[in-house]
Amino acid sequence: MMKHDPGITRKQKGLVIVNTGDGKGKTTAALGVILRAWGRGFRICVIQFIKPEGINTGEYIAASKLAIEWYRYGDGFTWVSKNGDESMNRARQGWQLAQEKIASGAYDLVVLDELTYPLHLNWIDTGEMVNWLALNKPSHLHLIITGRNAPRALIAYADLVTEMKIVKHPFNQGVKGQPGIEF
Amino acid sequence: MMKHDPGITRKQKGLVIVNTGDGKGKTTAALGVILRAWGRGFRICVIQFIKPEGINTGEYIAASKLAIEWYRYGDGFTWVSKNGDESMNRARQGWQLAQEKIASGAYDLVVLDELTYPLHLNWIDTGEMVNWLALNKPSHLHLIITGRNAPRALIAYADLVTEMKIVKHPFNQGVKGQPGIEF
Numbered sequence: 148m149m150k151h152d153p154g155i156t157r158k159q160k161g162l163v164i165v166n167t168g169d170g171k172g173k174t175t176a177a178l179g180v181i182l183r184a185w186g187r188g189f190r191i192c193v194i195q196f197i198k199p200e201g202i203n204t205g206e207y208i209a210a211s212k213l214a215i216e217w218y219r220y221g222d223g224f225t226w227v228s229k230n231g232d233e234s235m236n237r238a239r240q241g242w243q244l245a246q247e248k249i250a251s252g253a254y255d256l257v258v259l260d261e262l263t264y265p266l267h268l269n270w271i272d273t274g275e276m277v278n279w280l281a282l283n284k285p286s287h288l289h290l291i292i293t294g295r296n297a298p299r300a301l302i303a304y305a306d307l308v309t310e311m312k313i314v315k316h317p318f319n320q321g322v323k324g325q326p327g328i329e330f
Numbered sequence: 331m332m333k334h335d336p337g338i339t340r341k342q343k344g345l346v347i348v349n350t351g352d353g354k355g356k357t358t359a360a361l362g363v364i365l366r367a368w369g370r371g372f373r374i375c376v377i378q379f380i381k382p383e384g385i386n387t388g389e390y391i392a393a394s395k396l397a398i399e400w401y402r403y404g405d406g407f408t409w410v411s412k413n414g415d416e417s418m419n420r421a422r423q424g425w426q427l428a429q430e431k432i433a434s435g436a437y438d439l440v441v442l443d444e445l446t447y448p449l450h451l452n453w454i455d456t457g458e459m460v461n462w463l464a465l466n467k468p469s470h471l472h473l474i475i476t477g478r479n480a481p482r483a484l485i486a487y488a489d490l491v492t493e494m495k496i497v498k499h500p501f502n503q504g505v506k507g508q509p510g511i512e513f
Contacts, residue, residue: 160505166355170492176355178362179389180511186392187510206362209369255510289511306505308498309353314491322343322489327370327438328363328472 161288163280163305167263167297170311171329177258177291178206184289185213189255192248194241196294197221197261204330218244221261238265242276249284256289263294266301273298280304344471346463346488350446350480353494354512360441360474361389367472368396372438375431377424379477380404380444387513401427404444421448425459432467439472446477449484456481463487 164180166173184191198204198219210217220241222234242265249257265271277300284290292301302308324330347363349356367374381387381404393400403424405417425448432440448454460483467473475484485491507513 160508162500162505162508162511164511165497167497168495171490172349172355172359172362172492172494175362175366176359176494178365179355179358179360180362182361182365182392183358183388183513184510186388186390186395189510205366205369207369209365212369289508302498305498306500307354308496309355310495310497311355311359312351312493312495314348314350314493315485315488316491317345317489322345325343325345325472327367327372328345328347330366 161284161286161290162307163284164289164291165297165301165305165308166291166293166311167295167302167308168310168312169295170313171316172311173293173295174206174260176309176311177260177293180256180289180291181206181210181215181258184256185215190253191256191258192216192254193218193258193260194245194248195219195221195260196238196241196264197223199223205327206330216248220244221264235265235268235270238268238270241265242271246279246283249280249288249290252285252288254288256291258291259293261294262292263297263301266298267294267296273300277301277304344467344469344473345490346467347472347474348480348484348488348491349474349476349494350478350485350491351493351495352478353496354499355494356476356478357389357443359492359494360443360476363439363472363474364393364398364441367439368398373436374439374441375399375437376401376441376443377428377431378402378404378443379421379424379447380406382406388510389513399431403427404447418448418451418453421451421453424448425454429462429466432463432471432473435468435471437471439474441474442476444477445475446480446484449481450477450479456483460484460487
């Protein structure tokens, strides 16, 4: 792990950042912040809510090499889950872990990737989540939440919200997702 | 440097990706792809057209640690340059280096960060650039170009174009850019 630099991080105001929209770049921009934050020696924790365990994405391989804490609580399905209660329980376990990590004060950056998915399915209550964050998020902690259809209450709570919009997409032209670029 | 994995990269179709729009996340999403690509052992080259030499951004520190090739040809000014010919010459040198790197065939991913800036100022001719890329970009090479106001001819040439839109921005609320998150 990198040495933590209190000179930089103590001055910071922890931002709540939401990357939403139908376009590419929501998770990818979060990964970019992870690279920046890692460069500065931040303490980082990532929890993914769609990606299942056991899949070797480029980012997961990179995180392993860089000793970045990284957890996956997804079932691999997007938006239409096929596993019912089991998937819901996994997502709730992910949120429980997120709460522990956030409240611990031991991190400078926590990324909750595709958290809007269990919010959208009402597996996790958005209002309760926002209330919990308002009470328990350390003020220095940067928090990034990604995913389509970010609920209004989350957008209202966030400091920085970006919508990624598709202008042109190669999947429409029959090109498959490319390893190292899209996963 | 990481060992290159020809098993993955030889199958790939090199995408031309443009991240544009007024919102955050254009450069940041490119950094996320760099993290993914580094995880998979891709050969990476980054050239920045706004960031000047000598500034320690989080991404630059990270790239140094990860032995990612990284060059900066900017004057630090955005859109309104104060240095005239000198800035123009730097940008053109950056594009010349980019051409060498792209044509060499020695990379899997080339990132031209904020290249739309010298394109917008007509320091580099967009039509000539696109024609050159169409003739010289190796088919396996992924190319990412970022920046506001991507010219139409560039969008027409690209495979994947995303517009980053501001929904909510903390600078409007008097919050400064945060190290490790925004640079």
